Amino acid sequence: MSGPSKPLLTVLKRGNPGKKPIWLMRQAGRYLPEYRALRAEKGGFLDMAYDPDAAAEITLQPIRRFGFDGAILFSDILVVPHALGQDLTFVAGEGPRLAPPLMDAALGALRPVPERLAPIYKTVEKVAAALPPETTFLGFAGSPWTVATYMVAGQGSREQAEARRYAYRDPAAFQHLIDAISGMTVDYLSGQIDAGVEAVQLFDSWAGSLSPQQFEQWVIAPTARIVAALKARHPDTPIIGFPKGAGGKIAAYARETGVDAIGLDETVDPHWAHRELPAGLPVQGNLDPLALIAGGEMLETAARRIISVFEDRPHVFNLGHGILPDTPIDHVNALLGIVRA
Structure with a gap:
């Protein structure tokens, strides 16, 4: 269902909904007391991501509290390498770990386990059945380059040096890895759409670390293949691309x-x-998450500038990256007042 009753979906399809839609990346998470309470009850992040009841509840929490125009599926980009056969754990205070890291092992040694994604499709079904009719349901996945950086290093890294070295040292093997991620990502996003999401976002969080030639090879080319494959299966489902840090290459x-x-x-x-x-x-974007933390006149000035610049272009108001854990809830309410004024 699209049209004026779903403002976010209308904008993504280049329509005019008569209001500025808003959602925030990482809007379901640690800044919400209801999320912290559920996590204390349920345990670790990964346990919740693979628990359809918990993940659905977390996805819905910010919709109940703020009435955002979009609900973003609660999950993680690393479920794709998990489905490709790496072991996935989250270390308290240190973040995710994938084993074996592919700088030490070959992709061919992994056995894909696509059934690991089944609980996420169940989460989508639960959320789709519970969302208000005016709220657009967004699914997501990591883009191949960003996912590959984690698979190669076994964890996040500031400069993605391991993956970049791998790509220079053995471009054929790295292409094989990118192709494997791309294929699983198409199936994964298609499964989310079949289960009930109405648009999807590709997060390329580390796109900014590549040279122009590598950006063409490892970001643009695989993204184009994913988009074409998804359009062939789901021609009416909008796809948002988010190449963070790409600057002029956008x-x-x-x-x-x-x-x-x-x-x-x-x-x-x-x-x-x-x-x-x-x-x-x-x-979509591009408010600094720290401006949201600052609040007050700084927040209002920054938000109104963005709204003004994109007045004549279809625009979804959002942050430039994920909402930070120490964001005051009152500031989120204030932002909603500015955007919806």
Whole structure:
């Protein structure tokens, strides 16, 4: 169901809903007391992500509290390497770990376990049945480059040096890894759509670490293949691309990948984006998460500037990256008042 009753979906399809839709990346999470209470009861992050009842509840919490125009599935981008056969754990205070890291092992040694994704499809079904009719349900996955950086190193890394070295040292093997991630990602996102999501977002959190030539090879090319494959299966489902940190390379990404909307991080000048991106292409973002923490006049000035710049372009209001755990809830309410004024 689209049309005026789903403002976010309307904007992603280049329509005019008559209001500015808003949702926030990581809107389900640690800044909410109801999330912290559930986590204390249920245990670790991964336990909740694979528990359909818990994951559905977490997905719905910010919708109940704030009435956002979009609900983003509660999960993690590393469920795809888990489905490709790596072991996945979350270490308290240190983050995710994948084993064996592919800088020490071959992809061919892994046995894919796609059934590991089944609980997530069940979560989607539960959320889709419970969402208000005006709320758009967003699914997501990590883009192949970003997922590959974790698979190669076995964990997150600031400069993604292990994956970049791998790609230079053995581009054929790295291409094989990218292709495997891409294939699983198409099936995973297609499964989310079949289960009830109405749009999907590809997170390329580490796109900014690549040279222009590598960006073409490891970000644009695989993203374009994923978009084409998803469009063949689900031609009416919008796809948002979010190449964080890509800077001036975003324009090529927008032209060449076929995504329906572009997410802009907080470092992108909205005037530049409005000028350089294809006319009529919806954009999403790009408020600095720290401006939301600051609140007050700083928040209002920053938010109104973004709204003004994109007045003549389809625009989904969002942050430039995920909401931070120490964000005051009152500031989120204040932002909603600004956007919906």
